[in-house]
Amino acid sequence: MTATGSKTDSATTTRRPPPWPIRFYQSDVGKKYVMAITGIVGIGFIIFHMLGNLHTFEGTHQINEYAEGLRDIGEPIAPRTFLVWIGRIGLLASLVLHVHAAFSLTIANQKARGTVGYDEKRNYLAANYASRTMIWSGVIVLLFLAFHLADLTIGVKAVNPDFTRGEVYDNLIASLERWPVFLIYVIAQGALALHIWHGAWSLFQSVGINNPRFNHWRRNFATGLASILAIGYLTVPFGIMFGIIH
Amino acid sequence: MDVKLRVWRQGGAFGAGSFKEYSAAGISPEASFLEMLDIVNEELTAAGEEPIVFDHDCREGICGTCGLMINGQPHGPQQGTATCQLHMRKFSDGETIVIEPWRAAAFPVIKDLVVDRSAFDRIVEVGGFISVATGAAPDANLIPVPRDAAEASMDAAACIGCGACVAACPNSAGQLFTAAKHGHLSLLPQGQPERLQRAQAMVDVMEKFFGSCTNHAECETACPKGISIDYIAQLNKDYVKSQVANRNLAGQK
Ligand code: FES
Numbered sequence A: 001m002t003a004t005g006s007k008t009d010s011a012t013t014t015r016r017p018p019p020w021p022i023r024f025y026q027s028d029v030g031k032k033y034v035m036a037i038t039g040i041v042g043i044g045f046i047i048f049h050m051l052g053n054l055h056t057f058e059g060t061h062q063i064n065e066y067a068e069g070l071r072d073i074g075e076p077i078a079p080r081t082f083l084v085w086i087g088r089i090g091l092l093a094s095l096v097l098h099v100h101a102a103f104s105l106t107i108a109n110q111k112a113r114g115t116v117g118y119d120e121k122r123n124y125l126a127a128n129y130a131s132r133t134m135i136w137s138g139v140i141v142l143l144f145l146a147f148h149l150a151d152l153t154i155g156v157k158a159v160n161p162d163f164t165r166g167e168v169y170d171n172l173i174a175s176l177e178r179w180p181v182f183l184i185y186v187i188a189q190g191a192l193a194l195h196i197w198h199g200a201w202s203l204f205q206s207v208g209i210n211n212p213r214f215n216h217w218r219r220n221f222a223t224g225l226a227s228i229l230a231i232g233y234l235t236v237p238f239g240i241m242f243g244i245i246h
Numbered sequence B: 001m002d003v004k005l006r007v008w009r010q011g012g013a014f015g016a017g018s019f020k021e022y023s024a025a026g027i028s029p030e031a032s033f034l035e036m037l038d039i040v041n042e043e044l045t046a047a048g049e050e051p052i053v054f055d056h057d058c059r060e061g062i063c064g065t066c067g068l069m070i071n072g073q074p075h076g077p078q079q080g081t082a083t084c085q086l087h088m089r090k091f092s093d094g095e096t097i098v099i100e101p102w103r104a105a106a107f108p109v110i111k112d113l114v115v116d117r118s119a120f121d122r123i124v125e126v127g128g129f130i131s132v133a134t135g136a137a138p139d140a141n142l143i144p145v146p147r148d149a150a151e152a153s154m155d156a157a158a159c160i161g162c163g164a165c166v167a168a169c170p171n172s173a174g175q176l177f178t179a180a181k182h183g184h185l186s187l188l189p190q191g192q193p194e195r196l197q198r199a200q201a202m203v204d205v206m207e208k209f210f211g212s213c214t215n216h217a218e219c220e221t222a223c224p225k226g227i228s229i230d231y232i233a234q235l236n237k238d239y240v241k242s243q244v245a246n247r248n249l250a251g252q253k
Helices: A020-026 A028-058 A060-070 A081-114 A134-154 A168-176 A179-207 A214-242 B033-046 B117-126 B145-155 B166-170 B175-188 B195-209 B218-222 B229-244
Strands: B003-010 B015-022 B096-100 B109-111
Touching: A028 A060, A028 A081, A028 A179, A028 A214, A028 B195, A028 B229, A060 A168, A081 A134, A081 B033, A081 B195, A134 A168, A134 A179, A168 A179, A168 A214, A179 A214, A179 B229, A214 B033, B003 B109, B015 B033, B033 B117, B109 B195, B117 B166, B145 B175, B166 B175, B166 B218, B175 B195, B175 B229
Parallel strands: B003 B096
Antiparallel strands: B003 B015
């Protein structure tokens, strides 16, 4: 079915439509659905990571053993580090899709706004700071991710000169004792909390989970999740700064 | 009461526009917002100037023709009403009121405060109908409709197509309008046969004109009929289903 007067007239093109996952992703609603699903994957990882971090409070041995244990997941059925790599590839694919959808939607939405905007400052009633800055909180988290991987996963010498592979506890302290790094972690956690606060609510709408009986729980869920994650993550940098972890 | 107006004036679709200042003196607080513009226009006409062009028809909040961005809020400071139902008592004496047309790429300005909203018609054309058997009129109430479903459908059908949702949306998305039009048919038994096809066709056309919904929920507060973003979630769900469901089974229930 084709609309008369629309910007593109699909009746004039005779090409066969692409397979449905691609056609689905080409639509904005499909992109938002993909953002919701990849967002859930990301949130799942973030929860798992936060819980893992708490091993730091148990001491050097426990956190190092936990980190080593991640590489052994699936043994002896799967080869060592096999499942961890499957997980990493899955996370990377989710991240790429999430970021691609975010940028293409942002660009399309800017076009949809037209060339002349409102002169008077908009008096927003429902849109909030988090919802209107998703792209920026997302960019901050993305930049932080690059820094964090270089700092504590890969151990790029320029970022963390004292990095020793396998010494999770010592690496953590060596890095977070530097106050600029401490600040980077705190700011990134703030951005992540804002991002999740809107995202964890928004994803229900995007995938169409909607029931007036339970709808008020969606906001509460997002608020709870964002706060628990923020507090859980911040315990480590603050623990190091206040000398609880040393 | 006396107010100052800062109004967007634009000669035509292709001309450049700008803001002009007017003063409206001795306006009754009981005057409606559009009546206040009428008074200003009478003075402008008497002075040999072009009156301010704005859209209006029923002036009782049911046609959806009126729609102005007033002080950065679609339909002005009062929630749940269209511009025509807004009264001057909502403003204070001496206030400067900024009046702008709806802004969106899909809503080009025709003149002054009037925009072309025919993109909405393109969406309705492809899905705003149901198939009915022609012939003798069937008995009334032949098809049972659950009461809550009937109410939900009626709530969606309250959409007057004014465009405030698009005007309010930071992304200029047409989701709330489309969801209301899809919802009021798809919630009823009579709307089931075309339900998935309707979702797909309406969303596809919507996306040719409008931005995408990022769930700010600003449209809901701007809507003079208070239409809920719940309908957007339902539209999203039906669109996903339209992509994956086996439509050969659509006749089953
Ligand atoms: S003029 Fe009809 S709704 Fe305002």
